[in-house]
Amino acid sequence: MRVRAGYARVVAVPTTDNVWRERDTEPPAIEAAIRALERDRHREDPGYVHARVLNMVVLVDREWSGEIANRLGRVGRFHPSRLIVCAIDPGRRVVDALVSVAAPAEVREGETVATRETVVLDIGARHVAGLETIVGPLVKTDVPTLVWAPHGHHDAVRRLMGLAQVMLVDSVEDPDAGTALRRARGLSEETYVVDLAWLRTTPWRERIAGTFDPANRRCELSTLTRLQVRHHPDSRAAALLLTGWLASRLGWEPSPLVSGADGLQASLHAQRQDVAVHLAADPSQTVPGLSGITVDTASGETLALDRGRGGLHATIAGPGAPTQDWTLLGASRGESGVLGEGIRQALLRDPTYLPALRAAEILAR
Amino acid sequence: MTAEGAPAPGENPLVEGLERLPVPPTVLVIFGATGDLSKRKLLPALYNLAHEGALPERFHLVGSSRSHLSDDDFRREAADAVREFSRRPPDETVLEALLRSVRWVSGGFDDPATYEALGTTLDDLDAETGRVALNRAFYLSTAPGFFPVIVEHLGRRGLHECEGSGAGTRIIIEKPFGSTLASAVDLNERVLSVFSESQVFRIDHYLGKETVQNMLAFRFANRMFEPVWNRDHIASVQITAAEDIGIGSRAGYYDSSGALRDLVQNHLLQLLCLLCMEPPIDLGADQVRNEKVKVLKAIRPPTPDEVDAMAVRGQYAAGTAGGEPVPGYREEDGVADGSTTETFAALRLEVRNWRWAGVPFYLRTGKRLARKVTEIAVTLKPVPHMAFDDPSHPALPPNQLVMTIQPDEGVSLSLGAKIPGTRMQIRPVQMEFQYGAAFVSQSPEAYERLILDAMRGDATLFTRNDEAEAQWRICDPIIARWGAPSSTDRVPHYAAGSQGPAAADALLRDGDSWRRI
Numbered sequence: 001m002r003v004r005a006g007y008a009r010v011v012a013v014p015t016t017d018n019v020w021r022e023r024d025t026e027p028p029a030i031e032a033a034i035r036a037l038e039r040d041r042h043r044e045d046p047g048y049v050h051a052r053v054l055n056m057v058v059l060v061d062r063e064w065s066g067e068i069a070n071r072l073g074r075v076g077r078f079h080p081s082r083l084i085v086c087a088i089d090p091g092r093r094v095v096d097a098l099v100s101v102a103a104p105a106e107v108r109e110g111e112t113v114a115t116r117e118t119v120v121l122d123i124g125a126r127h128v129a130g131l132e133t134i135v136g137p138l139v140k141t142d143v144p145t146l147v148w149a150p151h152g153h154h155d156a157v158r159r160l161m162g163l164a165q166v167m168l169v170d171s172v173e174d175p176d177a178g179t180a181l182r183r184a185r186g187l188s189e190e191t192y193v194v195d196l197a198w199l200r201t202t203p204w205r206e207r208i209a210g211t212f213d214p215a216n217r218r219c220e221l222s223t224l225t226r227l228q229v230r231h232h233p234d235s236r237a238a239a240l241l242l243t244g245w246l247a248s249r250l251g252w253e254p255s256p257l258v259s260g261a262d263g264l265q266a267s268l269h270a271q272r273q274d275v276a277v278h279l280a281a282d283p284s285q286t287v288p289g290l291s292g293i294t295v296d297t298a299s300g301e302t303l304a305l306d307r308g309r310g311g312l313h314a315t316i317a318g319p320g321a322p323t324q325d326w327t328l329l330g331a332s333r334g335e336s337g338v339l340g341e342g343i344r345q346a347l348l349r350d351p352t353y354l355p356a357l358r359a360a361e362i363l364a365r
Numbered sequence: 366m367t368a369e370g371a372p373a374p375g376e377n378p379l380v381e382g383l384e385r386l387p388v389p390p391t392v393l394v395i396f397g398a399t400g401d402l403s404k405r406k407l408l409p410a411l412y413n414l415a416h417e418g419a420l421p422e423r424f425h426l427v428g429s430s431r432s433h434l435s436d437d438d439f440r441r442e443a444a445d446a447v448r449e450f451s452r453r454p455p456d457e458t459v460l461e462a463l464l465r466s467v468r469w470v471s472g473g474f475d476d477p478a479t480y481e482a483l484g485t486t487l488d489d490l491d492a493e494t495g496r497v498a499l500n501r502a503f504y505l506s507t508a509p510g511f512f513p514v515i516v517e518h519l520g521r522r523g524l525h526e527c528e529g530s531g532a533g534t535r536i537i538i539e540k541p542f543g544s545t546l547a548s549a550v551d552l553n554e555r556v557l558s559v560f561s562e563s564q565v566f567r568i569d570h571y572l573g574k575e576t577v578q579n580m581l582a583f584r585f586a587n588r589m590f591e592p593v594w595n596r597d598h599i600a601s602v603q604i605t606a607a608e609d610i611g612i613g614s615r616a617g618y619y620d621s622s623g624a625l626r627d628l629v630q631n632h633l634l635q636l637l638c639l640l641c642m643e644p645p646i647d648l649g650a651d652q653v654r655n656e657k658v659k660v661l662k663a664i665r666p667p668t669p670d671e672v673d674a675m676a677v678r679g680q681y682a683a684g685t686a687g688g689e690p691v692p693g694y695r696e697e698d699g700v701a702d703g704s705t706t707e708t709f710a711a712l713r714l715e716v717r718n719w720r721w722a723g724v725p726f727y728l729r730t731g732k733r734l735a736r737k738v739t740e741i742a743v744t745l746k747p748v749p750h751m752a753f754d755d756p757s758h759p760a761l762p763p764n765q766l767v768m769t770i771q772p773d774e775g776v777s778l779s780l781g782a783k784i785p786g787t788r789m790q791i792r793p794v795q796m797e798f799q800y801g802a803a804f805v806s807q808s809p810e811a812y813e814r815l816i817l818d819a820m821r822g823d824a825t826l827f828t829r830n831d832e833a834e835a836q837w838r839i840c841d842p843i844i845a846r847w848g849a850p851s852s853t854d855r856v857p858h859y860a861a862g863s864q865g866p867a868a869a870d871a872l873l874r875d876g877d878s879w880r881r882i
Contacts, residue, residue, distance in 0.1 A: 049799055112773050112799050202383075203418055209379035210387035210422045214497050216531060218377050249378045251371035271371035310462025311418070316496065324495055329463055330418030331456040352382035 017100040024094040027137040034117055037101040041115055047107035051114035054346055055139040056080035059149040059156045062089035062122065068150060071339055078340030082117040082140050086131065088153060092124030095134065131159040139163060146346040164191055166346040171197035171237035172288050178364035180237050185361050188354055194345045196338050197238040198353055200289035204242060207305055207312055207328050208293065221250055223298035226276045230292040232285040239279045239290060244360030245352060254362040273298065287335065389533070390423035391500045391820045392490050394483065396474065396515055397507035398428030398439065402539065404446035407506060410812040412447040412455055415463045419817060423497060425490050429470040429483060439469040452810060474511045480522035487524070498532035502820055505538050512538055513555040520559035537566045537819045540631055541622065542828065545844060546837035553830045566819040567828040571632040573811030576774040576800065578826070580639040583768070583776065593745065595720045600763065601874070603727045603742040604636050607734040607882045609686060616699025624710040628730040630840045634661065636741060637726055641716050650824040654832055661835035663718040672846040675714070677869045678707035681733040684861030691733065691861045705856045707847065708732040711869040725874050733861040735882045739770040742880050753791045761791050774800040
């Protein structure tokens, strides 16, 4: 059967899905169906090749699976080779499966295009205890497996730890930042963690690193006296991670931040001086993540970065020179871009995340 | 620096773990900024770098040419070029921010006043930026004849260095770098009389392609290939860069250049170097380039008498492409009547060193061939004894490793495998690796990588002076022979849409054959 759209939808590129579905089914039948659909695709056109990059297993509440499908449909080229969605409906007794192998509707002569395989499993709470025996036979061998559970399902996640090389989390999703960071840290002891909250800080980290990179400015990194991080009211975890990153990279001694009238604050010990840290919620920020950063140096200079049109808006002010402002060019990735980046990062390793996470966890205590 | 301690003086511990390393604050001056290369490649590349947040935090763009434009005119032309040629639809807010502060300097490249105006513009930008020193990068995207002229004027006006500010100055020179060995030596001397070699970035955009760079990874990150990567196991190598199109609107350049200068002297010899070089100690610019130069020096240029036996040229005649009749080269707009410029060149070279002695390297390029493909095919020697000989079945061809650079980037290895059935019959099968099926990331355009590297001062993917000269040293005798009055009327023709001139078969050693294009 050939249909359009679904989990494997690609924006702006017309695709067709070859589909198989079965009620009350089992992994061997599902796996055989994937192979049969791939063979069919190759017969249709030798230009269709099946990708071997990444498995992604998504654990979702059945009733919210449409919303997750929409999010995954917008990640563009950063899609997994095989997506396995486990839609959990507590009362369900049997496993139903829908398999689709999607590809662009047209392939030019001599061109090869990768297909996108999607398996949607409707399962019940009773299947969670043996979830690894359902999902395990369905992942492509010899490529990494990324697990994402945007609706919690911690028991199900635990069952899949043996086959997951990477866990995707979003620490801003938890109402309590400290709990989210502790959980990410716990997962990091067992597997590699990609945290979307961390990825939302990437442009900010790159720009701070860039600002102090010219040879004549590097010495100022050890003279920072104040850091203010402004964030979406629900994105305190991202602000903590950015602060934890600076603390871990610059040798600041992390200590718990104290709640005040306008956010969290503390004075962290650096080698030469203390650094006044202030995390402030910004109600005007409408998307998850950070809205601005300000750092002061011992020489009295203040650098501020804020969201703006066409990139981050930078302002630098200090004694003896007029205030300057400019734009740090860069397009907003949007939430779909952040999720796509999370999938891409599953194939990479960032050695600075775990030290930043450890420091952030202490700051959040 | 450790994460636990304070940063050591002079270190920036914040860059660790970042995929995009900071690029020094830079003002980029493009000479020939409204030309074809600038519009199709450079300006879209700058936009895409801006889109991804990869440009320096302080970045200014200055365009220059004889065109009398205002800053606003240039802004409009640049925006139109990005909208037409960018690999992604532009985000208008980023595009507007990128072009907000562009400057235009009108003037002839041989007019000192142009450089006075440019110097004033650069000084103004320095003053505006204030706290940080702006590096200067001059991109020569002009006709090659202007390269030495611009370099010398930059030197005379003192723009080749940023005295006292601590900023660096770089010059990026497009190909072709010379048209003969003598002209390349002369150009090098003139460039290096103003700039030091470390400031010079000679572009060969093939080196910016992901798959070309991946040849280094393929050879030096995998244990399985090195043991067979030598004359004991490799029978021959073919490097092909075939195009199915004609010369389009490039007649002015192409008719005075030809296939040998256009592709063999630079791109194909670069591919040969990457295929043949010894493992470098690391990927530092000079470590890699030292090894490449050794390969080029191991190729003995032909004597005039040897040229005909190791090089074949051709010119396309009228033929058929995609089922439609197409004109021959001499009928193309802008091509001189009776032109003898070659649109096809094939060479057989030998790398005379311990590793490669005796292995023929066949290089081939051409316009209006059957198909567009750039590939390297490495043919291994046959097994010493074939136990499966079956007179009723064609002989099993030896293993062949094919690295395709375009259109579909990938690697394919032919292997012998048993045909299902009761008899032991073997036939070749393909083990395929497709880049598009193995990575989720999209490859950046070559120019994006190269512009960024030049601004960062990393010359690994650029051609060094001795490398450029060594490339010309190989091609020069062929150019001289083909240009000699006695041989200009002997250019074989091949039908457009075909495999090239049959005369190319004469280059092949016993048992070798050209791969079908």
